[in-house]
Structure formats: C-alpha cells, structure tokens
Amino acid sequence: MPVKKKLAEKIKFRKDIRNRIMTLSRADLEKFFNPGHIAIIGVSVKDYRFGGASFLFKLLEGGYEGKLYPINPRGGEIMGLKVYPDLSSLPDVPDLAMVCVPARFVPSVLEECARIGVGHIHILTSGFRETGLVQGHELEAQITRISKDKGLKIIGPNCMGPYCPSSRLTAWGAIPGLSGSLAVISQSGGLTQRITEYTRYLGVGIEKAVSFGNGSVLDSTDFLDVLSRDENVQCIAMYLESVKDGRRFLNTVSEVSKKKPVVLWKGGESDAGAATAASHTGAMSGEQKVWEGLYRQTGVIHVGSMNELVDTVLALTLLPAPSGKGVFLIGGGGGNSVSYSDTCIREGLEVPALSDSTMKALKKSVPTAGSIAGNPLDMWLTFLDANYLGEVLDLAYRDPAVSMAMVDRLIVRKAFHVPDGIDSNPEAIKRVTERQHEKPIVFIVDSDGGDPDLAQKGAVLRAQYCQAGIPAFPSIRRAARALFHLYRYYSRRT
Amino acid sequence: MPVKKKLAEKIKFRKDIRNRIMTLSRADLEKFFNPGHIAIIGVSVKDYRFGGASFLFKLLEGGYEGKLYPINPRGGEIMGLKVYPDLSSLPDVPDLAMVCVPARFVPSVLEECARIGVGHIHILTSGFRETGLVQGHELEAQITRISKDKGLKIIGPNCMGPYCPSSRLTAWGAIPGLSGSLAVISQSGGLTQRITEYTRYLGVGIEKAVSFGNGSVLDSTDFLDVLSRDENVQCIAMYLESVKDGRRFLNTVSEVSKKKPVVLWKGGESDAGAATAASHTGAMSGEQKVWEGLYRQTGVIHVGSMNELVDTVLALTLLPAPSGKGVFLIGGGGGNSVSYSDTCIREGLEVPALSDSTMKALKKSVPTAGSIAGNPLDMWLTFLDANYLGEVLDLAYRDPAVSMAMVDRLIVRKAFHVPDGIDSNPEAIKRVTERQHEKPIVFIVDSDGGDPDLAQKGAVLRAQYCQAGIPAFPSIRRAARALFHLYRYYSRRT
Numbered sequence: 001m002p003v004k005k006k007l008a009e010k011i012k013f014r015k016d017i018r019n020r021i022m023t024l025s026r027a028d029l030e031k032f033f034n035p036g037h038i039a040i041i042g043v044s045v046k047d048y049r050f051g052g053a054s055f056l057f058k059l060l061e062g063g064y065e066g067k068l069y070p071i072n073p074r075g076g077e078i079m080g081l082k083v084y085p086d087l088s089s090l091p092d093v094p095d096l097a098m099v100c101v102p103a104r105f106v107p108s109v110l111e112e113c114a115r116i117g118v119g120h121i122h123i124l125t126s127g128f129r130e131t132g133l134v135q136g137h138e139l140e141a142q143i144t145r146i147s148k149d150k151g152l153k154i155i156g157p158n159c160m161g162p163y164c165p166s167s168r169l170t171a172w173g174a175i176p177g178l179s180g181s182l183a184v185i186s187q188s189g190g191l192t193q194r195i196t197e198y199t200r201y202l203g204v205g206i207e208k209a210v211s212f213g214n215g216s217v218l219d220s221t222d223f224l225d226v227l228s229r230d231e232n233v234q235c236i237a238m239y240l241e242s243v244k245d246g247r248r249f250l251n252t253v254s255e256v257s258k259k260k261p262v263v264l265w266k267g268g269e270s271d272a273g274a275a276t277a278a279s280h281t282g283a284m285s286g287e288q289k290v291w292e293g294l295y296r297q298t299g300v301i302h303v304g305s306m307n308e309l310v311d312t313v314l315a316l317t318l319l320p321a322p323s324g325k326g327v328f329l330i331g332g333g334g335g336n337s338v339s340y341s342d343t344c345i346r347e348g349l350e351v352p353a354l355s356d357s358t359m360k361a362l363k364k365s366v367p368t369a370g371s372i373a374g375n376p377l378d379m380w381l382t383f384l385d386a387n388y389l390g391e392v393l394d395l396a397y398r399d400p401a402v403s404m405a406m407v408d409r410l411i412v413r414k415a416f417h418v419p420d421g422i423d424s425n426p427e428a429i430k431r432v433t434e435r436q437h438e439k440p441i442v443f444i445v446d447s448d449g450g451d452p453d454l455a456q457k458g459a460v461l462r463a464q465y466c467q468a469g470i471p472a473f474p475s476i477r478r479a480a481r482a483l484f485h486l487y488r489y490y491s492r493r494t
Numbered sequence: 495m496p497v498k499k500k501l502a503e504k505i506k507f508r509k510d511i512r513n514r515i516m517t518l519s520r521a522d523l524e525k526f527f528n529p530g531h532i533a534i535i536g537v538s539v540k541d542y543r544f545g546g547a548s549f550l551f552k553l554l555e556g557g558y559e560g561k562l563y564p565i566n567p568r569g570g571e572i573m574g575l576k577v578y579p580d581l582s583s584l585p586d587v588p589d590l591a592m593v594c595v596p597a598r599f600v601p602s603v604l605e606e607c608a609r610i611g612v613g614h615i616h617i618l619t620s621g622f623r624e625t626g627l628v629q630g631h632e633l634e635a636q637i638t639r640i641s642k643d644k645g646l647k648i649i650g651p652n653c654m655g656p657y658c659p660s661s662r663l664t665a666w667g668a669i670p671g672l673s674g675s676l677a678v679i680s681q682s683g684g685l686t687q688r689i690t691e692y693t694r695y696l697g698v699g700i701e702k703a704v705s706f707g708n709g710s711v712l713d714s715t716d717f718l719d720v721l722s723r724d725e726n727v728q729c730i731a732m733y734l735e736s737v738k739d740g741r742r743f744l745n746t747v748s749e750v751s752k753k754k755p756v757v758l759w760k761g762g763e764s765d766a767g768a769a770t771a772a773s774h775t776g777a778m779s780g781e782q783k784v785w786e787g788l789y790r791q792t793g794v795i796h797v798g799s800m801n802e803l804v805d806t807v808l809a810l811t812l813l814p815a816p817s818g819k820g821v822f823l824i825g826g827g828g829g830n831s832v833s834y835s836d837t838c839i840r841e842g843l844e845v846p847a848l849s850d851s852t853m854k855a856l857k858k859s860v861p862t863a864g865s866i867a868g869n870p871l872d873m874w875l876t877f878l879d880a881n882y883l884g885e886v887l888d889l890a891y892r893d894p895a896v897s898m899a900m901v902d903r904l905i906v907r908k909a910f911h912v913p914d915g916i917d918s919n920p921e922a923i924k925r926v927t928e929r930q931h932e933k934p935i936v937f938i939v940d941s942d943g944g945d946p947d948l949a950q951k952g953a954v955l956r957a958q959y960c961q962a963g964i965p966a967f968p969s970i971r972r973a974a975r976a977l978f979h980l981y982r983y984y985s986r987r988t
Contacts, residue, residue: 188829201944335682
C-alpha cells in the first residue's frame, strides 16, 4: 500500500471523527457502569482465553449480579450459563454489549446491536487504527460511521472498557473492587487495571474507571465532562496518549480543575513515545509544546509516571489544603536528614528554619550529641514514642513557617545496631490522624534495600497508613513530589 | 556564647585542619581493615546499648576472628570476654582501637593510645564540631592536634568506621558481609550501613567500606587515594557532605576516574540540606556551583540518592561498556511501552527506530493486533518463551542502532486477565547471560502496586537477576538513569 494513500486515508479519517461532540447523560453512565444485563459477543466456548471468556469469568468472579449473556454461534453452555447464538435470540435487550469478536466482524455486530436496540457498547477487539494499516483505518472509520448513523455510544475499540466497584462491574481483578471517590479515564487497559489495583491496596476507592483505547467514538473529553458532573467523584485521574479535539479538551479540563483536581499523565511525550502511542491506540500524540501550554494554562496536575499519578491521587484524596510549601521533616538519621532536605528543595518545596521559640522548645528534649534539633529533626525518640511524636508535631504545627509535615517511618535494617523494636505504629497512626485535619502530614516508609522481607513489610506498613487516611510513600522523592502537586493545585485555585 | 567568637573559633579550626595531607599506605589499610586485635574502649557492661557494647556484639555475630579487648574501668566480663580496665593493661598492643567513650573523655583516650603505641583509631563518639557548639569545636580541634603531634591515624569522630567482609570486620549487620570489588567511602554511618546491605542482597560484594563522619583527621580524599590503589577495588561509591581540600579532592577524583568509576552522592546540595549537613557532620558543604564544576570537569559520576547510587554501581560492576546510548526496549503492554520510551528519552537515552531488516524479521513473529512490532517491542511471547526472547535479542543485537537492551520482566498483577504462569525465569536468565558480554542488558521488575506479596516477589526476582550478573531495577526510570550513567562514564573516558 503506497504511503501517500495511507496518509490520505488517515487524514480523511481524522476529519471524520473530529468535531463530534457526544454529551453523555446520567442515563448513559447507568447503562455503561451499572447495567442490568450484559451481552458478551464472542465468547470462546472451547478454552479459557483472553477476550469474551476471560471477561465472563472475571465478571462472575467479581460477583456481578446482573444477567450475563454469552454469545457464540455454536451455542452450548459455558461457566454454567446458556450460550446464545446471536444478539437477536436473547430474551432481553441488554443494557450493555461487550464486543470481543475479531475486528473484521465488529461492524456487523454493531449493525445487529442497532437493530435490536442496544445503544451502549464496549469494543474490546483490537486490530484497528493502531495497526497503522489501511484495513484497520477503514474498519475503524466504519465503526464511527455506524455509531453516527445509528446513534450508538461506543467505548473503544482496543480497550478494557468500564469498571465500577459499586455495581460489581469489575471485569478485571481477582481482587474485589473498592468503591470510593476517584474516577479514572485512560487509554491504556493495562495501566487502568494497575491504577485501580494500586489505589485499592492503599484504600483509595474508585467510583468509575474507563479504559477507552482508540476512542473512536467516545473520547477522553466526553468522559471527563460527564464524570466531573458525577457528585460521587471527587478526583479524576487520566492517562492519555492523544485527544481528538484539543480546544474542547483544554476548555473542559480548565473548567473541571476549578471544581475537582484532575491528574493527567500524558503518554507519548517523546518522539519515540509518540511513535509507540501511534501503534498502541492509533494516537496522534500532538506537539509536546501544545501540551506544555495546556499544563500551564489549565489547573490540571501534570504527572509523568504511574507512581506519580497514584502518589498525587493519595495526597489529593486524603489531605487538606496546605497553607504554603514549607515542610517540617522528621528524619531518620543524619545522612537521611541531609538528603531529605535536598530532595524536598529539588522537588519544589521549602524546608524552612524553625522559629526561635520552636527551637528553644525542641532543644529541651533533643540531646546535643547524636541527634539534630531543627528542621529536619533527627531524633530517635520520635520512632520509639508516639506521644513524643505527637508533642513534636504540636510544636511544629504552631510554627508559622510549617505548612506540612513529613515523617520518616524508619524501618530497622538488619545492618543497624538497634533491635527491631521501634514499632509504635498503631499509636503513631492515632497521634497523626488526630492532627491530620490541621496540616497535611505524610509518612515515608522506604523499604528499598534488596531485602524481600523488608519490601513486603514496607508495603504492609504503607497500606496501613494509607488505609488509616495518612498517605505513605516508598521514598522521600515521591512524597515530596506528591506534596508539591497538592500545594500547587490549591495555590493555583485560589 | 557570642556568635562572633564562635565563628572565629570555627575559622581557626578550619585553618588548622586544612592542607593536612595524610597519605595512607597498604600497611595502614591492613591495620584498619584487617586488624589482628581490636580494643573497644567504652563498653557498657550493664546492658546492650548502641556503642561499644553493640560493636562488640556485632563483631562477634559477624564472626570476626581476631582478638577483641573490651575496655571499661569497672572490669568484669561481657559476652564471654574479659573486660580490661584500660588500654595499658592489655596483653598486646591492639592494631585498632575503637573509641566509644563520651566526647569529653576522647582526648585522654587518644593520649593513652599514643602512649602504648596504638596508631590506628576509629572514633565512634559524637558530640564534636557537628553540635555547632564551641565546646564541640574545641574538642575536635584537640583530636586533630593530638593526631598531628603523635602521628595517630584516625577515622572519625562521629562515624561507624571501617567495614571489610574478607576479614569479617563487619561491625554492623546480622547479615553476613559479601566480599567483592566495590569500595564505599561515606560520611554517613546509616547510609553506609544501608549501601553495604543493599548491594549485598543484590550480589555485589564490598572490598572495603568506611564511614568517616566528621573526617577531622582522615578525609574522603585520603580514603579515595588509597582505595584507588587497592587492586581488589574496581568501583568506588562515595557519600560526602564536604571535603577539606577541594583542589586536592578534584585532582584526585579526576585521576582516579580515568582508571576506575567513582560514583559520588553529595549531600547538602540545597541550603536546607547544607544546614543539616553542618549539624550532622559539621560539614561546610560549599558552594553548589563549585560542586557542579567538579561534576563537569572530572569524570566522576554524580548521583542524587541512595537508590541512584546503588543502581549505578550495579550497572558499572555487572555490565560491559556500551557502544552508544540507543536502547532496545522489550515492553510489557501498550501503555507501558509508550511511557517506557518517554522515560528513557527523559533520562538521556535514545530509543532508536529499528532497521528495515530487523523490522522485517520481527514482523514475521509479531501479530498485527494486540502487539507492537518495533522499539519498544510489545509481545507477550517474550515473557512466555525464553527461547523466543533469545531470538529477539539476537535480532536486536545485530541492529547497529541498538547499543543496550532493557527487558520488562512483567509481573502478572491480580487484576490482569492472564493466569500467573509466565515464569520462564531460570530459562530467561540463561538466555540473557549467554548474551551479556555482547551488549549491556538489564531487567525491569516493577513490583509497585501496593500488594505486599508482589513487593516481596519483585525483590526476590530482582535479587535473582542481579546475583546471576544481570542488573535488575524496580522501575524503568531507575534502569534508564543507571544505563545513562554507564554510557556517559565510558563515553567520557574515551
């Protein structure tokens, strides 16, 4: 196929999908995220395979309570459910159709959906625009045309679709979904799965998540618009590789950011990344400088990795607004304290000197040798004695230079000379949560060091803190960056 | 105490210690790192306490085979060893004295050392210059003067001292030391402990490590000089907060870097960090721009955190020199592949397009839908089939654009639709190590995600890879940065 023709096709296609605005209503959200029945078209009845069969399995595993209609022309039975030969032979009109047949069969399935009155569709199938082949582009253009002609609302193709723990629509995950106030809008299925799983372990629940892949009909802006109007949603996290209508996205994200924080991770920032994005979701990632303008002009919170996205969500969902960017550090050792200061400054925070009266009070309890009174404070007693930690926090919180606090929850390494008995965790959690409403406070639980047991212990501790409402991070760098995002979001809003 | 007098004291003190060059010989190294007998002055016989008693305990635990002489004026017995009342009553002249008495008693202990002929001393005690108090400054100046007058070679004060697994001088650590080719020179005891423990878990052994704290007599440059001449040392890692003689350090690090890689983590880069460094080791961290000049002018490898230090050491000790900065990425999913490219570019590497012939060969085995042929390669078979992974690497290694390779060792999350059966680990290690001498190759084992079991599994996998000689990192960012340091070190040397 000559390159020129390919490009012409592409441009034609892009024009075709541009400027289509599809406003989703609350009723649409219900159909997608709380369907009473779901038809799964293309369920392999022979063996367990990724696709229709795995979706069916995962929905059953997750305890989805609506009706499930597996469809395969051969009929028969799978996982205890009757298999229907086609959509037309179903006893009901399903609220949602999940399309898992090979790409070339998708248009005819959509026609059948339209015929029987299924208006809400998730297309899992890949093999469209993202292949870079003319055939794939043509097939995707067909999807868009059918959607337009018949008024079908479509998530996809090439994606994992909707996810909603409150309706047990958790089509990925052996782990139960956790309901909460976060919405996730993402072009990557794998990353959406990981984000929902990651936040769930840390006690941050999901209201709705959607992996929308190529976004040939419903695009990021459509989801952003409708989810920002969902009163259960308090924070929105996005992973995007492209947007169809840049101006509309910019306006929408500007408006939404005034009301709710929007955390945006943009994939395809480098040329190499953009080329991969084209192969992943057929995305035209766009000029990096245009995106940088958007980060500046809107109140969107721009992050560069999944960890940064999750960390920032933790801070935004669990912490109050800080009054400034001065952070009080409770360190764990001298070298750590030095490098913690460096890192906070590098990430945009301040590590202010404490006032004379704070210092005077601190020096009463901090010995001259082997400890450091000041900011950072390096004092073993903060790990050993939760009451002392509480007193130190009270002292620091009264200091006008202090807007936030970070506590290193030092994990005792085998190489250290102290016995592993500094576990005042439940008490420390209590002392800290009592003060959590005053100023943002977070824990650092750095369990790096190659020791698998330590790695596990660190993850358990972080989960305990987070589930108690105190963000906990595996490194000072990640903590500082999350707090900087928190500070900046609120400082731009006011 | 008036500030002016304090400052005058300080300056006087700084002048006093400046320009003292103490060249250490091989015989000095033997005394410090392979002593036949050690006196520990200041061992609490009442209870287990950090200090003399914990050092004694840890040396015994680590299997140190020389003689140990605990010293306490009360005499008696501890941990099955006779306690001597003072140095003068010992049956031998110890090779090394570890001084753990309170700061005010240190000068008289040093005088006693000189009297009986102990020339090599480690002072654990803190409470000197780092307190910021005139008394502390005076005490430290006394140490320096006694050292000068009597020719004592002193590590410290305010530090954890020497560490040498080959002589079982592992005074920290319930874990056995691992002997190898790395030297560590550090002003922080806690960080030294963590670095030796971290590298040990990853199979990178230590030849000698020294935590030297305030460095009032022997300074970083002294250790750098002598350890660079140690033929067992192949790579040197440093954590510094200050140097006494900047010019001498610059010259030494320049020369050493031509022969052996020197990885330098400088604490106190920010003003806040510098202030903390002053309280930690009494360091005058110096102008940041002076340090930046040093990073540019010498071949030193500048890192900003302990993780970056350890990651870079892994790359330097396990990998061959790369021919360029083009990296071939074997990704794990579409979204991951996009962000992996972005991250590599951000960290200074290149993700080159593959040649036409490589692409042609790749496309034979990579399906059009659901996978991505190219760089990054997103192809499930690379996780499932180690032989296929080997073939892909052979293909990529023949491509002149490819200088290094990174393989995402995807860990199956519970949220994924695939069963957890992609564990071709021993086979994959075999296929990769067979090719390790050709071009640098590393694994990424990202076990973030909040799941403690996953965190543990990831650490186990990373240790397996590293111990087999393949560097493995917990994130693409850390892997990319380590490879960038590797590339730059060799490109500057040639």
